[in-house]
Amino acid sequence: LGLDKIGITVEERGKKITVDEHLETSVKGIYAIGDVIKGAMLAHKAEDEGTFVAETIAGQKPHINYNLIPGVVYTWPEVASVGYTEEQLKEKGTKYKTGSFPFKASGRARASGDLDGFVKVLADTATDEILGVHMIGPRAADMIAEAVIAMEYRASAEDVTRASHAHPTYTEAMREACLAATENRAIHM
Incomplete structure (x- = not known):
């Protein structure tokens, strides 16, 4: 040019x-x-x-905030990610906890026959602030937006659990993963 x-x-x-x-x-x-x-x-x-x-x-x-620009792979099942990975947190020496929720335990996923995948939340051990969210499964490309918003406003995993999520929906998996990250409290497991 x-x-x-x-x-x-x-x-x-x-x-x-x-x-x-x-x-x-x-x-x-x-x-x-x-x-x-x-x-x-x-x-x-x-x-x-x-x-x-x-x-x-x-x-x-x-x-x-470049750390909060999600990455999405439009495959089947879809893959979406935002924030830090476990490897990055380990390299930084950040203490973190995880919570995962498999779609096979989701009522909506079961009704739709889309059972593959999970949502995984990484949160700071001390503050509970969400540091990364990684998902593979149905509608992951759409669902990652909730994680981006939560992380933009420095929400904790507990903050997400307090927001009502319609049932049965795919987006419940985010709440369930956050519940799992906070003292392993997932409801539908």
């Missing part, structure tokens, strides 16, 4: 545009988002970055 001719710095053999913490390139007033900068190549990441840049230009208070 000849970006270097207008002063825009690129890296990775010219494949990625270098940006600062405001997503501004080396040329003042020119921003870059999405697949042309470092990070996951996800449409929803690019959308969040676009909102971030628009809010920056408008003088608002932009916000983006």
Whole structure:
């Protein structure tokens, strides 16, 4: 594209545009988002970055937390994840607890015949704050949004358990996994 001719710095053999913490390139007033900068190549990441840049230009208070941009694999069953993995928490030395709930124990999954998979919640041992959520199973791509919202507002596993979830639904699995993370209190196990 000849970006270097207008002063825009690129890296990775010219494949990625270098940006600062405001997503501004080396040329003042020119921003870059999405697949042309470092990070996951996800449409929803690019959308969040676009909102971030628009809010920056408008003088608002932009916000983006790359740790809370979910990853989704559109297979059958679906896979979705947000936040830290157990391996990352171990590397950081963070003490955590886990709670899992299998879809085979879900009334909705049983009624639909979608029994494969589970939801797993990782929460800080001391504070109960949710640090990561990983799921494989029916509607995981849709269900991960609850985890993102909970983590954005630093909810604890207990906080999620206190929110009523309609029964029978796939989304109950998130609540059940949080119940399992808080003193192994899952209801439908």
